[in-house]
Amino acid sequence: MKDHKNIYLPIKAEVTEVIDESPTIKSFVLKPEHEFAFKTGQFIELTLDNIGEAPFTPSSSPLVTDEMQVTIMKTGYVTDRIHEFKGGEIVGIRGPYGRGYPLEDMFGKELLVLGGGCGFAPLRSLLYNLSAEQDKIEKLTFCYGSKTPGECIFKPYIDELRQVPKFEVLRSVDKVEEGEEWNEDVGVVTCLLDKIEVNVPNSVAVVCGPPIMMKFGTYKLLEMGFPEDKIYLSMEKNMSCGLGKCGHCMMGKYFVCKDGPVFTYEEIKDQPDIWK
Amino acid sequence: MSDFYRLTKTDWDSALRSFISHYTILAPVEEEGHIDYTPIDEEDVERITYNKPKPTTPLKTLLLPVKESLADPSSPENPWLIMGIPACDLHAKSLLDQFYLDPEYPDPFYKNRTENSIFIGTDCHGHQEHCHCTSYGFKPYPTANDDIHLVRHGTDVYVSPVTEKGEKFIEKLSGSTNLSKCDQSAIDWIESKRKETVEDLDEHNKNLPGYEKSGELINASDEEIWKEYGDDCVSCGACATICPTCTCFLLIDKPGLLKQRQVDACQYPAFEKVAAGEDPLDALHKRFSNRYMCKYVWRPERFEELACTGCGRCIEACIGGINKNELIKELANNA
Ligand code: SF4
Ligand code: SF4
Numbered sequence: 316m317k318d319h320k321n322i323y324l325p326i327k328a329e330v331t332e333v334i335d336e337s338p339t340i341k342s343f344v345l346k347p348e349h350e351f352a353f354k355t356g357q358f359i360e361l362t363l364d365n366i367g368e369a370p371f372t373p374s375s376s377p378l379v380t381d382e383m384q385v386t387i388m389k390t391g392y393v394t395d396r397i398h399e400f401k402g403g404e405i406v407g408i409r410g411p412y413g414r415g416y417p418l419e420d421m422f423g424k425e426l427l428v429l430g431g432g433c434g435f436a437p438l439r440s441l442l443y444n445l446s447a448e449q450d451k452i453e454k455l456t457f458c459y460g461s462k463t464p465g466e467c468i469f470k471p472y473i474d475e476l477r478q479v480p481k482f483e484v485l486r487s488v489d490k491v492e493e494g495e496e497w498n499e500d501v502g503v504v505t506c507l508l509d510k511i512e513v514n515v516p517n518s519v520a521v522v523c524g525p526p527i528m529m530k531f532g533t534y535k536l537l538e539m540g541f542p543e544d545k546i547y548l549s550m551e552k553n554m555s556c557g558l559g560k561c562g563h564c565m566m567g568k569y570f571v572c573k574d575g576p577v578f579t580y581e582e583i584k585d586q587p588d589i590w591k
Numbered sequence: 592m593s594d595f596y597r598l599t600k601t602d603w604d605s606a607l608r609s610f611i612s613h614y615t616i617l618a619p620v621e622e623e624g625h626i627d628y629t630p631i632d633e634e635d636v637e638r639i640t641y642n643k644p645k646p647t648t649p650l651k652t653l654l655l656p657v658k659e660s661l662a663d664p665s666s667p668e669n670p671w672l673i674m675g676i677p678a679c680d681l682h683a684k685s686l687l688d689q690f691y692l693d694p695e696y697p698d699p700f701y702k703n704r705t706e707n708s709i710f711i712g713t714d715c716h717g718h719q720e721h722c723h724c725t726s727y728g729f730k731p732y733p734t735a736n737d738d739i740h741l742v743r744h745g746t747d748v749y750v751s752p753v754t755e756k757g758e759k760f761i762e763k764l765s766g767s768t769n770l771s772k773c774d775q776s777a778i779d780w781i782e783s784k785r786k787e788t789v790e791d792l793d794e795h796n797k798n799l800p801g802y803e804k805s806g807e808l809i810n811a812s813d814e815e816i817w818k819e820y821g822d823d824c825v826s827c828g829a830c831a832t833i834c835p836t837c838t839c840f841l842l843i844d845k846p847g848l849l850k851q852r853q854v855d856a857c858q859y860p861a862f863e864k865v866a867a868g869e870d871p872l873d874a875l876h877k878r879f880s881n882r883y884m885c886k887y888v889w890r891p892e893r894f895e896e897l898a899c900t901g902c903g904r905c906i907e908a909c910i911g912g913i914n915k916n917e918l919i920k921e922l923a924n925n926a
């Protein structure tokens with residue numbers, strides 16, 4: 316009975332390039348040993364051989380299947396090690412897993428995308444996808460916040476986005492360090508929402524970022540009149556298997572790896588510890 | 592009741608001896624007051640216990656070892672013949688199937704093992720101190736999830752095939768032994784023993800709230816009770832390891848991009864902690880209540896099925912002496 320597929324076995328991928336995004340964030344270009352398709356918002360499990368495994372949502376376009384990028388903040392054991400990579404290393408990938416962004420719910424609508432810090436990573440994949448299908452949406456407003464100008468990631472991509480006719484991009488930083496140059500907003504990212512025009516009844520919102528920002532972002536959107544089922548959140552939880560079995564990602568009755576990582580606020584609002 | 596066949600215990604024992612070369616036989620054997628699933632050699636056949644609750648470790652441990660390499664999912668050489676499985680463990684198997692045989696991602700290790708096993712369920716005559724299956728609507732005799740039911744009655748053994756796999760096994764058995772259909776008196780005896788055990792269990796647990804009620808009480812509880820009972824918890828995870836329905840595990844990385852699966856539990860610190868530091872279960876009483884919420888509230892919501900079989904093993908295993916049923920009774924009294 317050797318034909319049962321081993322769901323725990325990663326495929327190999329080569330790290331072909333390492334891109335510095337900020338002092339603590341790097342992007343890694345991965346070339347899988349064979350084509351690897353994913354939907355925007357789905358995640359992969361990335362294995363560093365004999366070291367550990369961690370989940371990441373690709374930050375590259377889902378329309379490209381021969382390579383992908385993951386954008387990783389240095390936060391612990393596995394991510395510290397991958398930050399030492401120079402290119403040429405072999406890693407393992409499993410997936411793609413979970414439920415990503417529902418593009419079909421976004422077509423014909425205005426989009427309000429709210430991102431914070433490394434939360435831009437999954438959103439970039441969505442933005443690539445939507446800019447390729449811009450004729451299907453009304454318009455898109457992207458509000459992005461980070462701590463300092465130096466910590467803003469994907470700077471060249473921001474310039475690209477600003478060229479897309481239906482897209483508007485606003486950025487804010489919590490503070491500007493001495494000697495840093497910044498001519499956009501200063502303040503928490505939610506204050507950008509006061510500056511934009513949205514036709515709420517025909518809009519869908521997407522939020523991705525650190526828990527505290529997701530929480531206040533969601534509350535602000537509710538205040539603006541967004542219905543609970545039109546706010547999409549990407550949840551970050553501890554994960555091990557990615558397959559809905561190991562229990563690590565449980566959030567009440569949901570397995571974030573399988574039922575998410577993207578949920579509407581309506582789906583999860585009664586579950587425990589959603590902002591933790 | 593399904594058809595039962597009778598054979599003598601002597602014939603059954605010699606059949607088992609002859610099966611040892613084709614099957615790995617795992618059956619309950621009593622040692623120093625503890626019954627456990629044990630690999631059976633020829634000389635062990637007579638030591639197998641019948642109709643007696645219950646193996647100390649659950650069936651889960653055979654199907655999902657505490658630690659296992661996930662390199663090669665090929666099946667064991669000999670099929671397994673697992674005997675003496677109480678109804679609670681059989682029900683637990685169906686709960687494990689929800690995870691491990693999930694059609695989207697069937698676990699090849701679990702799948703091979705279960706496909707390669709013949710499950711023989713047994714009636715419990717009598718119960719242990721903490722057994723409370725009937726309070727949760729389960730019977731102390733197999734009603735589903737086994738291939739064969741088997742009951743011993745003095746010098747006789749009664750067997751009843753349930754699945755095709757079970758029928759094939761009984762066919763094999765009939766080739767080497769003298770099988771006859773059970774007469775009414777045998778059926779009456781089986782039924783009276785079943786009734787007696789159900790009545791005993793009901794009486795023994797008469798103050799314990801039912802499953803749904805327990806779920807409501809747990810869901811509505813405040814942290815006080817979890818702090819009070821959790822105070823005796825040492826985060827050892829024994830309750831989860833021994834629980835036939837706790838499924839959590841951790842994947843550990845090994846050279847060659849291979850994984851090893853190891854039993855894990857929400858009772859251990861940092862089980863849900865993310866790399867950035869947030870930890871929903873950052874206090875002992877939260878971890879302690881998490882296990883109850885999982886079994887009595889979340890898993891029933893998700894799978895529309897109870898996730899506690901009432902086997903009582905977590906009570907037996909708790910180093911801190913925490914008694915789940917006392918906690919639930921206290922919740923009921925305070926409500
Ligand atoms: S929670 Fe306790 S009584 Fe319920 S199935 Fe698990 S070990 Fe048995
Ligand atoms: S809980 Fe019920 S089925 Fe399980 S061993 Fe005890 S009496 Fe038997």
Ligand code: FES
Pocket residue numbers: 553554555556557558559560561562563564565570571572573
């Ligand atoms: S990561 Fe294992 S169940 Fe979700």
